[in-house]
Amino acid sequence: MKYPVYQPYLSGKEKKYVNECLDSTWISSNGKFIPKFENEFAKYIGVKHAASVSNGTVALHIALLALGIGEGDEVITPTLTYIATANAITYTGAKAIFVDSLASNWQMDPKDVKRKITSKTRAVICVHLYGHPCDMTALREICDEHNLFLIEDCAEAIGSEFNGKKVGTFGDIATFSFYGNKTITTGEGGMVVTNDVTLYDRSVHFKGQGLAMHRQYWHDVIGYNYRMTNICAAIGLAQLENVERIIEMKRDIAEWYREELQDLPVTFQPEDANVFHTYWMCSILVENSGDRDKLRNHLKKNGIDTRPLFYPIHTMPMYAQNFERHKVAEDLGWRGMNLPSYPELTKEDIQYITGVIRSYFH
Numbered sequence: 001m002k003y004p005v006y007q008p009y010l011s012g013k014e015k016k017y018v019n020e021c022l023d024s025t026w027i028s029s030n031g032k033f034i035p036k037f038e039n040e041f042a043k044y045i046g047v048k049h050a051a052s053v054s055n056g057t058v059a060l061h062i063a064l065l066a067l068g069i070g071e072g073d074e075v076i077t078p079t080l081t082y083i084a085t086a087n088a089i090t091y092t093g094a095k096a097i098f099v100d101s102l103a104s105n106w107q108m109d110p111k112d113v114k115r116k117i118t119s120k121t122r123a124v125i126c127v128h129l130y131g132h133p134c135d136m137t138a139l140r141e142i143c144d145e146h147n148l149f150l151i152e153d154c155a156e157a158i159g160s161e162f163n164g165k166k167v168g169t170f171g172d173i174a175t176f177s178f179y180g181n182k183t184i185t186t187g188e189g190g191m192v193v194t195n196d197v198t199l200y201d202r203s204v205h206f207k208g209q210g211l212a213m214h215r216q217y218w219h220d221v222i223g224y225n226y227r228m229t230n231i232c233a234a235i236g237l238a239q240l241e242n243v244e245r246i247i248e249m250k251r252d253i254a255e256w257y258r259e260e261l262q263d264l265p266v267t268f269q270p271e272d273a274n275v276f277h278t279y280w281m282c283s284i285l286v287e288n289s290g291d292r293d294k295l296r297n298h299l300k301k302n303g304i305d306t307r308p309l310f311y312p313i314h315t316m317p318m319y320a321q322n323f324e325r326h327k328v329a330e331d332l333g334w335r336g337m338n339l340p341s342y343p344e345l346t347k348e349d350i351q352y353i354t355g356v357i358r359s360y361f362h
Contacts, residue, residue: 002303003353006181006281009249009343012242017234031230037237038191041176044159044240045168047193049200052228052236053207056155056177059190060088060125062226063173066192066202067149069094069122075151076116077125078108079312080329085127085153086313097121098314100326105272106130109328110138117142123149128157128167129310130269130338131183131280136162136170151175155190158183159247161276173199178232183246183280184239186232247278249343254279256347257339260354265361281338283309289334296337298360304353309336 021027034052042050053059069075071093077085079098086096099112106129113124124143126134143150154160154168155177161167168174173196178189192203205211210223228236239246254277258268267285271277286292296306312329313319340353 001300001305003305003340003345003349004342005305005307005338005340007342007344008180008185009239009242009246013238014235017238018231021231021234026230028229029227031233033230033233033237034228037228037233037240040237040240041191042193044243045166045174045193047169047174048195049193049197051192051200051203051207052233053190053192053226054228054232055188056175056179056182056190057084057088058207058224058226059175059177059192060085060151060153061091061224062192062203062206063151063175064088064092064094064123065206066173066194066199067123067151069149072120073122074118074120075123075125076113076121077153078127078129078329079314079324079326080106080108080310080332081127081129081153081313082155082310083313083316084155085125086319089125094122095120096313096319098312098319098324098326101129101329101332103328103331105132105270106332107132107134108139110135110142113139113142117146117148121146121148123151125151125153126171127153127155128160130283131157131160131278132269132271133157133160133162133167133275133277136167140170149173155179155182156280157278159243159276160278163274164276168193169195172196173203178236178239183250183278184236184243186228186236186239189228189232189236246343250279250341251277252347253341253343253345253350254282256350257282257284257354260350261357264354264358266357279341281307282341283336283338285332285335286337287335289331292335292337295357295360299353299356302356304340304356306340307338309333309338 152171152174210221
């Protein structure tokens with residue numbers, strides 16, 4: 001493909017830091033880059049503690065384990081998100097309870113969250129979908145009122161802000177992903193962040209095979225091998241040094257798309273006035289769901305890769321035992337698609353891509 005949907009921006013000190021790992025022979029889950037990356041990431045987000053892990057899915061699993069979520073519990077989460085959010089809940093033995101989206105910004109609907117709370121509800125996982133923050137004021141109030149934990153899934157929203165404050169700072173605990181297509185990457189990797197030292201200690205305990213803090217080779221809980229490698233942390237530190245530049249480039253791309261698409265029969269994902277949207281993906285809706293895949297095929301023939309919006313999880317076989325309707329999420333899921341969104345796209349590239357979209361409709 002001439003234009004992949006995403007590719008990482010590797011224009012900093014990634015090679016330098018990785019070579020330092022190789023020269024030192026510290027290439028596994030110990031080494032200087034792990035605490036450096038954790039400390040710098042915590043500082044960037046504005047939290048006290050950050051624990052690196054091997055990917056974003058296990059970050060969610062660790063966050064749930066740290067909160068004590070388990071068999072018989074219910075965790076409310078949006079249906080319009082990547083499957084990992086629901087799977088992590090299922091790993092613990094808890095049940096994922098799905099809520100609909102808001103048509104205005106595609107984020108989880110706080111009113112539907114309130115409707116889904118039962119005596120078994122222990123937590124809410126909000127997902128800052130495609131880089132646009134959820135309504136954290138409403139969700140924080142709901143969780144406080146009903147004594148629920150609030151978990152932020154920030155996999156797609158590094159650097160995004162709500163009311164001038166970075167996402168990842170509103171919940172009891174939050175998670176990030178550094179997969180190859182994320183705003184910053186470690187290849188595979190994730191982070192659990194919190195201001196609560198007990199939740200931090202529990203996260204570190206679970207991610208390291210349940211190893212007791214003060215007794216070598218003594219394990220006092222069933223833990224997991226969820227640690228990040230020093231090489232991954234080295235890449236992450238180099239990426240973090242360029243995060244503001246990457247976000248600036250992605251916001252420029254989003255603005256170019258918005259300008260070029262404004263007279264076409266497609267809708268660009270909106271941005272609420274009180275948020276800073278980092279546009280992990282630039283996404284559009286076509287007017288009729290029947291056009292979505294036809295347009296994707298048209299773009300593919302012209303060397304342009306795309307992705308559909310996430311299919312609502314409640315429609316997938318393993319989560320569809322009970323019939324549910326989430327009309328907004330379903331509508332978005334059937335009509336939406338992600339356009340190439342990687343940082344090094346130029347304005348001329350965007351004009352070419354949108355020109356191909358224009359040719360489909362004309």
